[in-house]
Amino acid sequence: xxxxxxxxxxxxxxxxxxxxxxxxxxxxxxxxxxxxxxxxxxxxxxxxxxxxxxxxxxxxxxxxxxxxxxxxxxxxxxxxxxxxxxxxxxxxxxxxxxxxxxxxxxxxxxxxxxxxxxxxxxxxxxx
Amino acid sequence: xxxxxxxxxxxxxxxxxxxxxxxxxxxxxxxxxxxxxxxxxxxxxxxxxxxxxxxxxxxxxxxxxxxxxxxxxxxxxxxxxxxxxxxxxxxxxxxxxxxxxxxxxxxx
Numbered sequence: 292x293x294x295x296x297x298x299x300x301x302x303x304x305x306x307x308x309x310x311x312x313x314x315x316x317x318x319x320x321x322x323x324x325x326x327x328x329x330x331x332x333x334x335x336x337x338x339x340x341x342x343x344x345x346x347x348x349x350x351x352x353x354x355x356x357x358x359x360x361x362x363x364x365x366x367x368x369x370x371x372x373x374x375x376x377x378x379x380x381x382x383x384x385x386x387x388x389x390x391x392x393x394x395x396x397x398x399x400x401x402x403x404x405x406x407x408x409x410x411x412x413x414x415x416x417x418x
Numbered sequence: 419x420x421x422x423x424x425x426x427x428x429x430x431x432x433x434x435x436x437x438x439x440x441x442x443x444x445x446x447x448x449x450x451x452x453x454x455x456x457x458x459x460x461x462x463x464x465x466x467x468x469x470x471x472x473x474x475x476x477x478x479x480x481x482x483x484x485x486x487x488x489x490x491x492x493x494x495x496x497x498x499x500x501x502x503x504x505x506x507x508x509x510x511x512x513x514x515x516x517x518x519x520x521x522x523x524x525x526x
Contacts, residue, residue, distance in 0.1 A: 336455075336463065336506060336517040351514040385462055389510075402469040403510040404453045408462035 293318035297386045297409035299371075303416045309373040313386030313409050320344045320362060324389035325369045326405060327360065329382040337382075341389055342369060376416045383411045420445050422507050422518035430526040437494040439521045441507035446487050451511030454483055454492045457520075458503045466505075467492060499525075 299311035313325070326341035340350040342360040350358050354373070362369040373380060386409040392399045421444040431437055441452070449470035455463040465474040467483035470490055480495040494501055502525050507518040 335519045336508075338515040338517070349513060353514065400450070402450050402472065404465055404468035404474070405455070405463070405508075406465050406468075406474065408464070411462050 293407045295386050295409035297412050303376050305377050309376050311371045313369055315367045320364050326387045326389050327371045328385045331382045378416050381416045383413050385409055385411050420509050420512050424518035424521045428522045430524050432526045433497050435497050439492040439505055441490040441518050443488040447509045448511050449486050451509050452490050453508045455506045456503050
């Protein structure tokens with residue numbers, strides 16, 4: 292069973308860079324997409340972006356200019372960098388696996404979903 | 419961007435009752451790209467339903483999903499105490515992938 296464990300700095304000042312890493316246990320990174328999602332305190336969920344094990348990236352346009360996702364298959368880890376943070380970036384950040392394809396009846400079906408999540412990391416941006 | 423609007427915002431029910439949660443999309447979403455998640459305080463969301471109607475591994479059969487086009491529904495047939503939480507719908511068909519604002523299911 293796959294497990295995701297994430298870590299990173301929890302307190303940043305405005306204009307600093309947020310950096311989080313998510314380690315994957317019990318499953319290879321290969322064959323999957325890996326994602327970051329955030330949740331401001333008391334609010335809903337926002338998709339930040341996702342990265343394929345091969346390095347292909349897909350970003351939320353609202354954050355694309357400040358976001359970089361990377362993957363290190365040798366360490367079974369993937370990472371999020373968000374630059375020039377402001378108070379609006381204060382949130383719990385989650386890493387998640389994106390399960391894209393089911394193999395059923397001899398063929399692949401595309402049913403993407405976030406099927407495994409990290410524990411979350413609260414990142415507070417305050418001067 | 420596809421906006422998902424969930425209703426009601428808060429649903430007050432008693433254990434044993436049936437809960438019906440709605441998710442309406444601003445544009446057509448293929449059923450294969452619609453999922454439902456449950457979140458309890460202090461926890462990460464948990465996948466309940468994917469492909470609009472397929473239960474995720476380990477999810478009890480009292481949870482069921484349905485719908486197509488722009489209207490989707492999550493039904494919990496007989497509420498148990500552990501079901502009181504916030505529920506989110508999510509679409510993974512059109513970037514940026516978006517979540518609804520959530521429905522809080524509370525004990526009456």
